[in-house]
Amino acid sequence: MAEASCQLSEYQFLCSICLDVFTDPVSTSCGHNFCRNCITEHWDTNHQYLCPLCKNIFNTKPELLINTFIREMVAQFRQSAQQKASSSSSEQQVSKPGEVPCDVCTGTKLKALKSCLVCLASYCETHLEPHLTTSGLKRHQLIDPVENLEGRMCTKHDKPLELFCKTDQTCVCMLCTVLDHKMHDVVPLKEGYEGKKAELGKTEAEIQQMVKERQQRIRNIKRRINSSRKNAELEIRDGFEAFTALIKIVEKTMNNLIDTIQDRQNAIEKQAEAFITELEQEISELMKRRTEVEQLSRSEDHFHVLQSVQSMAAVPPTKDWTVVRVCPQSYVGSVVRALAQLEEEQSEAVKRLFKSELKGVQQYAVDVSLDPETAHPQLILSHDRKQVYHSGDVKKTLPDKPERFSNCLCVFGKQSFSEQTTSLGRFYFEVEVKEKTKWTLGVARESINRKENIKLSPGDGYWTVGLRNENKYQANAARTVLLSLKSRPQKVGVFVDCLEGLVLFYDVDAAALIYSFTGCCFTEKVYPYLSPCPNDGGKNSAPLILSPVIRI
Missing domain, CATH: 3.30.40.10 (Zinc/RING finger domain, C3HC4 (zinc finger))
Structure with a gap:
């Protein structure tokens, strides 16, 4: 039994x-x-x-x-x-600190495998068996083991919290729905769970997206740091080479100045030494004659004195030293002439450096064409979309699209650029401006106002330079900057570094820097910007031309 x-x-x-x-x-x-x-x-x-x-x-x-x-x-x-x-118990795991113990085990508490929301108890493998085999217990809701099952009971009615009040966003029992939460939107826990799970899924997706965006920002920052490091290394190398070359020029000029002065001084000293030697020889001859005369004057031999005085009476022949001059040299002007020569040589060296720099930025050349959808109705574009000029008073009837300039005689390039679309966020293009008396060119951000006349400034989304009144060149910064150029540009190169925040303008033929915008913030796409300016009665009828980049 x-x-x-x-x-x-x-x-x-x-x-x-x-x-x-x-x-x-x-x-x-x-x-x-x-x-x-x-x-x-x-x-x-x-x-x-x-x-x-x-x-x-x-x-x-x-x-x-x-x-x-x-x-x-x-x-x-x-x-x-x-x-x-x-x-x-030796085969099953004994409950450890932080783990949920079995509520039925006496003595050594084994680790609970499941918790029952109906019984409000947790069971190990042995004591869980009835819930897996008994028909009545099989209907009980089992979950992964949790502590404080009493917290799943309504403290007011001592009933299971098996419903969810969406109005008050809290778990409630059956009695709560009749008393405290009457007329509230109450759903089963499962339905509330599914709703919250969907919200959590949405929140998780939003958080994941935020994480991805920040990870992308980290990658962008690291990419910018690497780019900045490479740029710094290149600039240090180029700067070292440039200033080493300038130092050599300065040293060469200084050495030439010193050599010239020393050669002149040595020549003077050599001439003076020759004069001194000759004077010393004459002094020696004169001293010798004086001794002879002195001896003869002391002689008591009347005959000898009379016979000898005839030959000693005359002074030995000497040079007329009154006409000989040894003047201290004045080196005034030597340094000035040396500095003038240095300036000329440095100018040539700087020009070579700018030429080297221009050659470096030309590697980021892009093919740009003009966008007719943005062109002002009075502008004429060539068939290949590479030239633009002002037609005069003729105004074409065109649809006033949001992207079209309505008041300003300008046009955008067809291609947009950003730090993501170009190599290291850099691009370069060239525009011919010869034979024009007025023009403006540069880059502008996508969201600029295209329907009103506004100031061409970085704060309004423009980074441009231009020519006004034939010889008045200017950079359109926050305050207009008048430019003093040694030569009249025939072709202007535009270089943009979106990562570094730079917009540089070059006189391509002279290989000289015209102007540089620094500290620019490019938060959106930028477009090439060209304005041929008014025709001015034919004086300014020449077009602006997007020309292919020919590397120097």
């Missing part, structure tokens, strides 16, 4: 009220078994004496009989279960 009882499953000894193994089992007159406390509390809280299983109604409170057979079987089962749990 004992061996047979050990083979029985736990669900055969479960109270149908508390769903736990019988404690002090008793039987009703209808033959069903319950825990004494469970059936007693059940009858105390109900108006009828009703059997929870067969629904049999008793007129008077039935007498409860102790079921000794069930009690012995439960005792044997508990002992067997404890032995089984003891033997299997």
Whole structure:
């Protein structure tokens, strides 16, 4: 009998009220078994004496009989279960700190595999078996083990929180919907969960998009840093070469100046030394004659004196030193002449440097054509979209599209550029301006106002230079900057570095920098911008020409 009882499953000894193994089992007159406390509390809280299983109604409170057979079987089962749990505890995982323990295990608590939202208890593998095999328990909702299952009960009505109030955004029980949340929008937990899950999915997608955008920004920043580092290395190298060349020119000019001065000084000193040597020779001859004269004047021999004085009377022949001059040299003007020569050589060196720089930016040349959809109605474009000029008073009838310039005599390039669309965010193009008396060109951002006359300035989205009144060149900065150019540009090169925020204008033929905009902020696409300016009665009829870049 004992061996047979050990083979029985736990669900055969479960109270149908508390769903736990019988404690002090008793039987009703209808033959069903319950825990004494469970059936007693059940009858105390109900108006009828009703059997929870067969629904049999008793007129008077039935007498409860102790079921000794069930009690012995439960005792044997508990002992067997404890032995089984003891033997299997080594195989199952013991609950560790931070893990949910089994609520049924006595002694050593094993790790819970599931929690029941109906029983409000967590079970290990052994004690979970009834929920997997008993038909009544199979309907219970099992979830991954969680702590504080009591928190899933309504504190006010002691009922499971199985509904969700969308109005108050809180979990509620069945009684709450009748009392505190009457007329509220209440849905089952699953429906509320699915709605929140959809919101969380949307939030997750938004967060993921934000993460991607920031990751892209990090990549852009790193790319800019790498680009800046490469630019810095190139500039340092070019700067080192340029200033080394200038230093060599300065050293050469300085050495030439020193050599010239020293050569002149050496020549003077050599001439002076020759004069001194000659003077010393004459002094020696004169001293010798003076000695002879002195000796002769002391002689008492009348005959000898008279015979010798004739030959010594005359002074030895000497040079007329009154006409000989050794003047200190004045080197005034030598340094000025050297500096003038230095300036000329430096100018040539700087020109070579600008030529080298222009050659460097020409590698970013792009093919640009004009966009007729943006051209002012009085502008004429060539068939190849490379030339533009003002027609005079003739105004074509064209649809006033948002992209068309209405008041300004200008046109955009067809191609747009940004840091993403070009190599390292850089591009370069050239425009012929010869034979024109007025013109404006450069780049402009996409969102500029195309319908009104506005100031050409970086703050309004324009980075341009131009010619006004034949020889008045200007850069259209926040304040107009008048430019002093050594020569009249025939072809203007435009270089843009979106990453570095640079717009540079070059006189291509002279290989000279015209003007540079720095610290520019390009947050959107930019377009080549050309304005041939008014025809001016034919004086300014020549076109602006987008010319192919011929590398120097």
